[in-house]
Amino acid sequence: MSKVVSLKNVYFGYEGKLVLENINVDIYEGDYFGIVGANGSGKSTLIKLMLNILKPLKGSIKLFDTDINKFKNWGTIGYVNQKATSFNTSFPATVEEVVGLNLFSKIGMFKRIKKKDLQKVYEVLEIVGMQNYTKKLIGNLSGGQQQKVFIARALISSPKIIFLDEPTVGIDMKSQEEFYELLERLNKEFNITIVIISHDIGIISEKVNKLACINNKRLIFHEKNLNISKSNILKEIYGDGIRILSHNYNEK
């Protein structure tokens, strides 16, 4: 199976302070890959490195076997982040406009949108189950509905991989379930590789087929069907706190 993302000996820091250290990871076509970690552990930073938004201090990053600095095929990569759900309610765009944004900017604002392009907009809205909301203002939708629309927007360019940064923050449980069902369908039916980061290990560990945890600047890998209570993962995520507690206990 082909490698979609590959990081070798990657280091990254902000203003001289190291955040990620010696990161090595290969993500393969068809993977549903979860990355967990405590707040501030470096999850978003890792995704931004994979998207070339940030450059590593050291090490190499490849997308589809091409050095990330030479990679051109960005249309095959989708990105949905948590900020998408905090859309300003007065933003004057309809669902079909938001989904078609990239298409429309390519076409130019004042030219007529081709029927074929609109067709594509409706097609991706149907995949995410939002085909009945095309003329609704994006700001009037719930967080869960908005997030589906942003998935649809990512689907417009027929991506091979979608990166999601805490996509369900602020979304109620029922909508979260629907959202994860959608991701599973994109992964299984459309063979889209999914990379998702979250601090909610309980949910994520049930959904993904590969799981890694950022612990003390490093990436540690876990089995599929991980038994959270029996594994070390909580200690890895909240390591210091748990160590302090057990240390105090031993002293008594």
Ligand SMILES: Nc1ncnc2c1ncn2[C@@H]1O[C@H](COP(=O)(O)OP(=O)(O)OP(=O)(O)O)[C@@H](O)[C@H]1O
């Ligand atoms: N632009 C920046 N400049 C300086 N430090 C930063 C910057 N962005 C992030 N950091 C710091 O780098 C560390 C990792 O941040 P990052 O956002 O990657 O963590 P995270 O695991 O995604 O956190 P969260 O779960 O809270 O979103 C944190 O200590 C953060 O304060």
